[in-house]
Structures are given as C-alpha cells and as structure tokens.
Amino acid sequence: MAKLTIPAEEYMYPGHAACPGCGAALAMRLLLKGLGPRTIVSMPACCWTVIATPYPTTALATGLLDHPIEATGASISGLRAAADAMGLKDLEIVGFAGDGGTADIGLQSLSGMLERRTDAIYVMYDNEAYMNTGIQRSGSTPAGAWTTTTPVAGASHGKPEPKKDVMGIVRAHHPVYAATLNPSFPEDFLRKVERARGLHGPRFLHVFSPCPPGWKYSSERTIELGRLATDSGIFPLYEVGEDGVLSITRRGGALKPVAEYFRAQGRFAHLTEAEIAAIQAAARANWERLLRLATPPPA
C-alpha cells in the first residue's frame, strides 16, 4: 500500500504574497516540510523577498536572513561558520535564491561555497528569468523565450541563446549531492530534500518553478506544466551523489512531444513550427546525453 510521504507539518504560513500558481511558493513549502523548523533560510533579492511578506510579518516559521543578491554562497558559509563556532548543532543552513541570483550575478559566491565545502544546502528556484524586476532574461532563460529584454519584434524573436547548464557547473565542483526537483512531483521532491538533509557538505537543489505571469499561462496550470516539462525531457529529474553517480529519478515511457509544453505558454507563442522542431531535437539530444551519463545505463 502506498504510504503518504509528504509530512503534514507546515513551516510556511498560508499568508504569503506570491502570485496564485507560483511554483516558487510551492518549492519553499515542500522544502521546509522536508527540513523542519531548525532551519535558517538565507535569501538574496528575488521574488521570494516579497513573497515572504514585509516587516513586521514573515511567511516562514523558520529563521530568515536577507542579503544582497550576489551573496548567497558567502552568506551560508558565514552562517555555518557561526553555527560551528557557537556549538549550534542540528541546524540546517539553506540558501534559497532565484536563477538570476544563482546562475548570473551570484555564480561566483556559489562556486566559492561549493569549493570550500560549506556544509549547507543551496537551492536555486528556477523561474527562468528575473521575475522580481519584471521578467528580464537571465542566463537560465531558455532559448526562444520572450522576456522584456528579449522582445518579440522585428529581428528579435525571444532569447537567442540556450539556457545555462547550472547543474553542469555545480557538478564540476563535485558537491556531496546535487539534484533537480519539480514541485509537480512532490514525493520525488521530498525524497530528495530528505536525502540532502542526511548529508554533510555542499548540497545543491535545482528546483523547477513555473511562473504564471512571467511565462504567460493561467495559474491553475502550474502542476500540469511542471509535469509536461519533465515528461517531455525539458526538465529531467535526476540526482548525483558524491561519487558522481547520476541517477534519473523519473523515467516515464517515451518522451512526450515538447510542443504541448511550449504551446501552453504565452512566452513561446511566437515560435514557429520549425523553431519548435529545433527545440524538440535539442531536448531529445539533451535527454539522450543524460541517459548516457546515468548509472545504471538504461537497458
């Protein structure tokens, strides 16, 4: 019989300020269910600065520390150093940053934190653009996406460059654990958070975070979009242990066509059939590359 694996405890209050259907809000809620109350969340400027609600309120039942956008890696190193110096045991230190704050302006301090083996969990919630500042492109925005700085007009057809491979960058640092998570698959999400929680050393979680206003879809479709992203190979779910062994954690049958995922979002509405076909080819190649990396190799 299937056991309910999602803890009932809540460490994120319902009174938060996220848009309806916000994937980043779900990500935090599930994350804290897995980590529990003895967690300190360290947060740069991002949508979550606002979601957490203004002074004197807070949306979290845990400690929450704000800091500059590029400083998440440094902040969690400092928190862990203080916890160790002060003998504070059983404290989970979590950096919770957006894709822009991680893949772009904060990449240096992320690399620093991984390299100096800080005992902390770094979470990148990936809504694939600078949302807090009004949907500008980030290094993590996928090719073809409309944003306010990659408009669809004249010669411009959305973002020309492909999405930055942050997991690849992270894996090159050999963290004790790195995984991709998607709130549309809560059991897999929680299992990964719990696995990360049981380890010591640098851990990295890349969380898929659909964003209705930024991606231009209606808010009730967040879970559905998340499922499509994974099942069409756009956002595969996998984890990598300290030994470098990569395991794919969701392997449906055949991949679904990416068109369904792309056609559901206004940010891709301008893409031609040919462009979607090119994206389909890239997604398949990416998935096959991942399968080759995975252990055990697929039968």
Place this chain on the structure above:
Amino acid sequence: MGRQVISGNAAQAHAARLARVQVVSAYPITPQTTIVETIADFVASGELPAQYVKVESEHSALQCVLSASALGARTYTATSSQGLLLMHEVLHWAAGMRAPIVMGVVNRAVAPPWSLGSDHADTMSQRDTGWIQFYAESNQEVLDTVLLAYRLAEDPAVRLPAMVAEDAFYLSHTFEPVEIPSAGEVDRFLPPRDARAVLVPGRGLRLGSFTGPVEYVQFRRQVADAMERVPAVLRNVEREFEEITHRHHGGPLSTYRTDDADTVLVTMGTATTTARGVVDQLRAEGHRVGLAKLRVFRPFPAEELRALADSVGRMGVLDRSFTFGEHGAAATEVRGALYGAPRRPSVSSYLGGLGGRDITPGLVRKVYRSLESGGSELPTWVDLLPEEAPAHG
C-alpha cells in the same frame, strides 16, 4: 605577552586573537595580507579557536562575517583599497542590520593607476555607510583601538560595525614596540558578545526584510540614533580600558599643545606623529601652534571641534585624499562642523601624502607657515614637485 616589536598588521591580528573572535573571513590584498596570514597562523596553532572562512572575494568576506554576526558570533575581517570598494554594498547592509563587525582597513590608494601607497580615498569613500571609523596613529593605537571597537560596536546602545584604519606601510609594515595585553586583561575588558536581537534557530524571525516608507525611515533613524550615542559610550569604554591597561588615546579628537594655541592643524593617522614633532620645534621657536588628531571620523566629532575652535584663530586641515569636485573630505567636514559655532576660525584645506607620498616635517612646516600667514580659502596641494602645476592658487 608584554612588550613586543610588531607591525601594525600584527597588532590587528593580535587584537583579533585577544578579542576571541569566533568567525574570521577575508580575501588577500596588499598591504592587508600579513593581517590575514598572521590570523591563519593563530588559528592553525590553536591560539585562536575561530572558524576561518577563506572566501573568493571581499564582497563575500564581508557577507560571510555579516551572516555569522547575524547568528550571534563575534567576527573580524580586514581589507584595503579595492577590497573595501568591492565591499561597499555589504557595508551598508552591515550597518543597517546592526551587526557589530570589526574590520581592519589598511588605507591604500585606489586605482587607476595601480598604487600601493598610503592614501585615505578608500575609507573616505565609505563615510556614508553607517560604520564607525577610527584612524590610528601608531601600532599600539591599532591594537588598542580594535579592542575598544569591539566593546563600542557590541554595546547595546550602539550595535554598529566599526572599521579601524591604519596607514599603508607607515603602520602596516613598520615595526614598533607595542604593549600586548594579557588574555586576562582583555577578558576583563571585553566579555563574550551578548548576542540578542539575532536570528534564533527554531523561531520564525526575519532579519533584513522589506518595508514601506514608514518603517524604512524608522530603521534609518535607529541607525542615526545609535551613531549619536557613540561618543558617550566611547568615553566610558575608553575610561574602562585605561583602568585596565593604563593607556588612553585621547577621545575622538585628540589634541596636542592646543591650550594657548592660535594656530591648529588637524591631521589623521600617521601624519600626526610627524606634525607633533614639528609642533615641538615651532613651539621652541616661539610659535603658538597646536595639533588635533581626528581619531574618530564617524561619528564626526563636531562638538569637540567647536570647543577647540572657541580659542583658536586659524585652523588648517591636512587631508590624505582628494574628493573630486570638492577638496579634502576632512576639511569640508571641519568647516561644516564649525559653521554654526559661536566663534569660527578660518579653516584652510591642505592636501598631501596621496598615493604614498611622504608627509615630511618640512611639508608640515610649510603648512604651519602658510596658516600663520593667513591660510587660503582654496585647497592647497602641499607636496607638489616643482614641475607639477598647482591645481589651485
């Protein structure tokens, strides 16, 4: 440990050790490096049981100690020049978060062109960040001031970060006899940090947050009020320090032979030592000259300056940096402080010693001579070479 002949940088490191700092984080830059190397040795040998986080930039160094401070740890970092400029964003955060971080700064010129020389442009660019600023004249003062800075910064009435600046090479790499207090003496003066108002594990508490205009102004006012409480707290802390160590460095504005002086020069850092010698010579020659050392630049000791101005006819200010479009930062502030004073001496601005040019006794004599002959409204560069056309008069 008694008396030892050590560099200003070693004085910083010894002070951090004696303060029993719990978290240190730093990134190397000349001429700060021997501070962080010495601390690394203290940590490695077990003399300082601290967590030492070696980070990949100064921005990260300051954030690292800021976050550690937010959890309640006593923290130390040190930098210089470009490193301090890179920290600028986090400097504001540290003061706004009321984190009692103490930082050693070795005053060095900023690029371009690259220069390692002593110059106050780095710290002067950070005047408005909410940090308490000390400028030390000797290695003894460096060590003592770092200890004073912890007591002051952590005082519940203050809770602000403090930087203790020392001139590049003139202090950082110059060896002087320094009385190193014993651990027992320092422990009596500086108990462990009382870390209230910090993140508490297991509690839903947010530090930083965001606000509308109403609370924003309230938070900024609290920083301003804390700054205003610094002089009174510093007075007490210096008195206590004196009781234990028998040393006192003279408050925020430390004066020398000003009692019956009609001409007073205001200096900062090591230029003061040179000027003190010149004052003695000029006194012997019958000139009624005196000296005032700006030891604390933030909060600016306006009250002490007004008291001094009451009995003085002419004042000069010697700045070791240049504020483009204005002139010497200290001169501007001295003038500002005196504008509303009942008696206002003339205040002349002198610029010298930038980029590591030596401030010699001859130069200081030139400044006093200029002052005694009436001074000048416009800033005067005192150490230009003959072929360098003066920017002003």
